[in-house]
Amino acid sequence: MKDTTDSELMRQVRGGRTAALATLFERHHARLYRYCLRMTGQRSAAEDLVQDTFMKMLKYKATFRDDSELVPWMFGIGRNACLAHLRRTADDRHPKHQQDVETLSQEPAEDPRDDDQHEIVRRALQALPVERREVLVLSRYEFKSYEEIAALLDCSVGAVKVRAHRALKQLREIYLDLAGEVPA
Amino acid sequence: MNCDETPALVIDRLKGVCSPADEQRLTAHLEGCVACRTEAAATEAIWQRLGAAEVEVPSARLRARFHTALAAHEAKASQPWSERLLASFWPQQPALAASFAVALLLAGVLAGRLLPSPVDAEVAALRDEVRTVGLALLDHQSAAERLLGVEWAGRTTQAPEVVNALLERVQYDSNLSVRLAAVEALRAQMAQPGVSAGLASALGRPEAPLLQVALADALLASGDSMAIDAVRAVLDTDELDPAVREYVETALMGLDAANRQDTEA
Numbered sequence: 001m002k003d004t005t006d007s008e009l010m011r012q013v014r015g016g017r018t019a020a021l022a023t024l025f026e027r028h029h030a031r032l033y034r035y036c037l038r039m040t041g042q043r044s045a046a047e048d049l050v051q052d053t054f055m056k057m058l059k060y061k062a063t064f065r066d067d068s069e070l071v072p073w074m075f076g077i078g079r080n081a082c083l084a085h086l087r088r089t090a091d092d093r094h095p096k097h098q099q100d101v102e103t104l105s106q107e108p109a110e111d112p113r114d115d116d117q118h119e120i121v122r123r124a125l126q127a128l129p130v131e132r133r134e135v136l137v138l139s140r141y142e143f144k145s146y147e148e149i150a151a152l153l154d155c156s157v158g159a160v161k162v163r164a165h166r167a168l169k170q171l172r173e174i175y176l177d178l179a180g181e182v183p184a
Numbered sequence: 185m186n187c188d189e190t191p192a193l194v195i196d197r198l199k200g201v202c203s204p205a206d207e208q209r210l211t212a213h214l215e216g217c218v219a220c221r222t223e224a225a226a227t228e229a230i231w232q233r234l235g236a237a238e239v240e241v242p243s244a245r246l247r248a249r250f251h252t253a254l255a256a257h258e259a260k261a262s263q264p265w266s267e268r269l270l271a272s273f274w275p276q277q278p279a280l281a282a283s284f285a286v287a288l289l290l291a292g293v294l295a296g297r298l299l300p301s302p303v304d305a306e307v308a309a310l311r312d313e314v315r316t317v318g319l320a321l322l323d324h325q326s327a328a329e330r331l332l333g334v335e336w337a338g339r340t341t342q343a344p345e346v347v348n349a350l351l352e353r354v355q356y357d358s359n360l361s362v363r364l365a366a367v368e369a370l371r372a373q374m375a376q377p378g379v380s381a382g383l384a385s386a387l388g389r390p391e392a393p394l395l396q397v398a399l400a401d402a403l404l405a406s407g408d409s410m411a412i413d414a415v416r417a418v419l420d421t422d423e424l425d426p427a428v429r430e431y432v433e434t435a436l437m438g439l440d441a442a443n444r445q446d447t448e449a
Contacts, residue, residue, distance in 0.1 A: 018254065018257060018258055019258070021254060022250075022251065025250055025254075029247075030241060030242060033240070033241075034239070034240055043240075043243075046242070047242055047243065047245070047246045047249075048360055048361075050242065050250075051249055051361055052360060052394060054253075055257075055364075055394060058254075058257060059397070088391065117233060117236070118236070118237050118238060121236075122237065136234070139195070140231065140235065141234075144199065144200075144201070145201075146199075146201070158192070161191070161192040161196075162192070165227070168227050168231065169227070172226055172227070175233070
């Protein structure tokens with residue numbers, strides 16, 4: 001039997017069957033969590049933001065139109081929640097980030113060098129300005145299509161590509177700096 | 185093609201969306217341009233490193249919190265389960281309903297006489313113990329435990345210390361879900377002294393728009409004039425979230441319209 005589509009489930013939520021949101025949560029909360037975690041660098045904040053996003057989906061269900069696609073709509077809400085959180089915590093983000101990097105390194109990899117590299121990549125990502133981190137997170141992990149990212153960020157496809165390239169370049173510089181490597 | 189076009193095509197290639205024609209152009213350019221080839225290799229290396237980071241999974245606590253919040257939302261939107269249960273077996277005909285009520289009354293009186301008093305004392309002691317455990321849950325370090333505490337508090341008889349503990353959760357809890365659940369639990373206790381004032385004092389804090397909406401909703405639903413005035417006052421706050429402002433304005437307009445209709449009637 002074919003699974004009910006995301007959009008159909010969200011339309012059911014909009015129509016008053018709030019239980020359908022539980023199915024959407026099961027399908028998408030892990031992906032949304034990873035996005036929030038990469039944006040904030042903090043597990044507890046990422047979980048709060050996922051919870052906040054799903055509750056806002058319930059609150060703003062009327063804004064889900066018949067022709068809306070769930071994932072971009074949901075990410076739009078999640079993105080606003082993330083950006084608001086980052087604005088609120090802008091002053092003390094750095095110390096929290098440091099603390100979180102420590103807590104993120106609980107399960108050692110088979111090769112200790114992998115742990116080091118993962119941690120440096122995470123730290124480098126967190127050191128990027130929010131706008132560049134966002135375009136990189138969206139294009140590297142979340143969306144295959146530039147059109148979707150452009151719609152989410154409200155800019156052109158060309159602008160997404162330029163931003164992604166600049167973000168990658170800056171990430172590389174930060175990574176090399178943190179790793180103590182000499183650029184090629 | 186020239187070097188300016190390379191970065192975008194390199195990103196396309198890394199994302200796997202490069203067309204065959206562009207792939208061919210890019211390959212040809214990179215073969216002849218050392219600078220672009222070096223840049224493309226470095227870009228690819230950091231792209232791969234980003235992808236190699238292990239996949240994080242959320243804790244089971246997140247699921248529990250979500251389902252608690254969803255249940256709270258549904259409970260608010262629908263009739264209480266106790267009323268539904270009662271309605272399912274309670275006779276519809278007045279004569280039968282009256283007979284049923286008398287039978288229940290007699291059964292209650294009989295059960296009360298049969299129960300020995302030491303058991304009452306034990307039950308009272310047990311209730312005290314449960315209350316102590318419940319209050320401890322409300323103050324627990326873990327948000328999930330505090331949510332359980334709020335759930336217990338919502339179901340139990342509302343002693344003043346339980347109400348105060350819930351108000352403290354609304355005001356100071358670091359976790360939004362706990363705060364929202366505490367507001368829901370207090371909705372049934374709005375007539376108790378200090379509840380409206382406690383919720384109103386939390387309303388002015390702008391850091392959690394969702395909480396402000398829940399607080400405004402609870403205060404307006406109480407029908408208490410001081411509570412409604414407190415909601416009106418929040419509109420004067422400069423840093424009020426636009427969504428909260430819209431919600432409060434709409435709710436107040438609805439309330440005012442309803443009041444006008446009552447006056448005219």
